[in-house]
Amino acid sequence: xxxxxxxxLSVIMLFFAVQINFAQVKLAQSxxxxxxxxxxxxxxxxxxxVTSLExxxxxLFYNPSSISRQTSLFDISFTNTLWIADINYIHxxxxxxxxxxxxxxxxxxxxxxxxxxxxxxxIGPDGGSLDIGNYKPSALxxxxxxxxxxxxxxxxxxxVRYVYQDYGSGHVVGGTYDNMxxxxxDIDVFSFDFGVLYKTGYKSLNFGMSIRNFSQExxxxxxxxxxxxxxxxxxxxxxxxxxxxxxxxxxxxxxxxAEHPRDNEELIRFGGEYTxxxxxxxxxxxxxxxxxxxxxxxxxxxxxxxxxxxxFDYTYSISEYFKDIQRVGVNMSF
Numbered sequence: 001x002x003x004x005x006x007x008x009l010s011v012i013m014l015f016f017a018v019q020i021n022f023a024q025v026k027l028a029q030s031x032x033x034x035x036x037x038x039x040x041x042x043x044x045x046x047x048x049x050v051t052s053l054e055x056x057x058x059x060l061f062y063n064p065s066s067i068s069r070q071t072s073l074f075d076i077s078f079t080n081t082l083w084i085a086d087i088n089y090i091h092x093x094x095x096x097x098x099x100x101x102x103x104x105x106x107x108x109x110x111x112x113x114x115x116x117x118x119x120x121x122x123i124g125p126d127g128g129s130l131d132i133g134n135y136k137p138s139a140l141x142x143x144x145x146x147x148x149x150x151x152x153x154x155x156x157x158x159x160v161r162y163v164y165q166d167y168g169s170g171h172v173v174g175g176t177y178d179n180m181x182x183x184x185x186d187i188d189v190f191s192f193d194f195g196v197l198y199k200t201g202y203k204s205l206n207f208g209m210s211i212r213n214f215s216q217e218x219x220x221x222x223x224x225x226x227x228x229x230x231x232x233x234x235x236x237x238x239x240x241x242x243x244x245x246x247x248x249x250x251x252x253x254x255x256x257x258a259e260h261p262r263d264n265e266e267l268i269r270f271g272g273e274y275t276x277x278x279x280x281x282x283x284x285x286x287x288x289x290x291x292x293x294x295x296x297x298x299x300x301x302x303x304x305x306x307x308x309x310x311x312f313d314y315t316y317s318i319s320e321y322f323k324d325i326q327r328v329g330v331n332m333s334f
Contacts (some may be wrong), residue, residue, distance in 0.1 A: 005182075
């Protein structure tokens with residue numbers, strides 16, 4: 001058995017060994033769950049099985065090492081997610097690779113959540129509820145990333161983010177109904193991501209690992225919690241590498257992620273992506289142990305004109321108990 005095959009088998013055995021170890025159900029509380037949301041349409045269509053994929057600037061939301069071999073000077077991504085209960089997510093990212101990535105790849109990411117408008121109520125003087133206006137909670141995260149290919153096979157990347165959530169102003173006991181005392185209720189914290197990507201050397205087989213949303217514990221009123229810390233291992237490969245197929249005309253990428261979240265049972269994510277003529281894309285994905293929905297489907301188109309690459313992606317995710325989820329994403333590199 002040659003050394004290359006030994007490495008590949010070792011990686012695969014490690015992947016499944018860690019997943020078996022994950023089988024112990026240990027759940028904890030976490031907050032700021034918006035950080036667990038899929039950050040772009042393509043990734044969502046693959047059900048998030050993207051840890052081992054080389055991608056565009058939207059990869060900053062999954063594995064920052066995935067951008068290490070960016071060939072364009074700039075890459076820009078934007079995704080709008082129409083979530084359940086009319087919640088609206090916006091994810092945006094830009095990456096910059098000066099001198100053809102000689103000094104690594106730098107990235108900036110932004111997430112904004114609009115939860116809509118709610119009626120604010122308190123207990124009235126007669127014991128019933130008293131409307132005192134409206135409030136509009138929101139959340140955002142702003143991150144800076146850096147990634148570097150250390151060799152032709154191994155890449156590393158990291159990300160630091162400022163995370164903020166605003167719950168509006170709350171009524172403080174002690175005022176009168178005509179002259180209420182209010183207090184702004186919000187929390188913020190810094191979080192960190194880290195990822196690695198390894199090209200095994202066997203055709204297009206890749207291995208990836210990421211740790212996301214690592215932070216200190218956050219105190220909120222009389223409780224405390226941490227961010228949704230997630231550890232993920234992933235494998236991916238263009239399965240058509242095995243056969244004598246014109247890879248410029250056809251490709252079928254298959255990926256699988258084993259995910260260990262702090263606040264849920266272990267998840268297995270599967271994704272498949274067929275690309276024709278490097279222009280037209282069909283995608284599908286499946287998640288185990290999801291409490292919202294299991295299946296996602298998507299399509300995309302990629303065009304290039306005068307050295308500028310443009311992509312458009314759409315994803316439809318089936319929700320078991322709520323209205324189905326839709327995402328629209330655009331990407332541009334130049």
